[in-house]
Amino acid sequence: MKDIKIESTLTVYDHIDELPTDIIELMDQAAIARKNSYSPYSKFSVGAAILLENKQIVLGSNQENASYPSGLCAERTAIFIAGSRIHQTITPIPPCGACRQAIAEYEVKQDAPIEIYFMGETGKVVKSHSLANLLPLVFDKSVL
Numbered sequence: 001m002k003d004i005k006i007e008s009t010l011t012v013y014d015h016i017d018e019l020p021t022d023i024i025e026l027m028d029q030a031a032i033a034r035k036n037s038y039s040p041y042s043k044f045s046v047g048a049a050i051l052l053e054n055k056q057i058v059l060g061s062n063q064e065n066a067s068y069p070s071g072l073c074a075e076r077t078a079i080f081i082a083g084s085r086i087h088q089t090i091t092p093i094p095p096c097g098a099c100r101q102a103i104a105e106y107e108v109k110q111d112a113p114i115e116i117y118f119m120g121e122t123g124k125v126v127k128s129h130s131l132a133n134l135l136p137l138v139f140d141k142s143v144l
């Protein structure tokens with residue numbers, strides 16, 4: 001048996017102005033991203049910003065869902081956007097159940113159908129005229 005010591009060190013700045021200018025810009029962008037938070041359930045808005053190697057900034061905000069676990073934190077929204085930009089995939093991927101649930105939230109919110117297209121590298125393209133068409137008996141705010 002042995003003890004293992006685990007330590008964390010944080011740097012605390014008294015004021016944002018002490019940070020490097022690119023980090024100040026990043027923090028400002030995160031605050032702007034926060035305005036796009038969709039958080040009707042928690043009423044807690046979060047924004048995130050990621051500075052990429054190529055100097056581009058990718059923003060994210062928390063996006064909630066009537067099915068709470070189907071929502072996403074701001075940080076993961078941003079990192080997934082960044083990841084999908086850098087590593088573009090051409091693999092055909094129809095939306096999974098969790099993604100359908102997330103898209104359904106916005107279809108209900110905007111009260112208009114969202115068209116979904118499925119596409120492979122080659123071959124046929126499949127269109128669904130709405131998300132509801134792919135997710136019958138949707139769990140949405142009307143049942144809460």
Ligand code: THU
Nearest residue numbers: 039042044046062064073074075
């Ligand atoms: N949230 C984030 O976006 N990031 C965090 O690090 C903590 C929590 C969101 C999730 C949920 O939409 C709301 O804040 C309340 O938990």
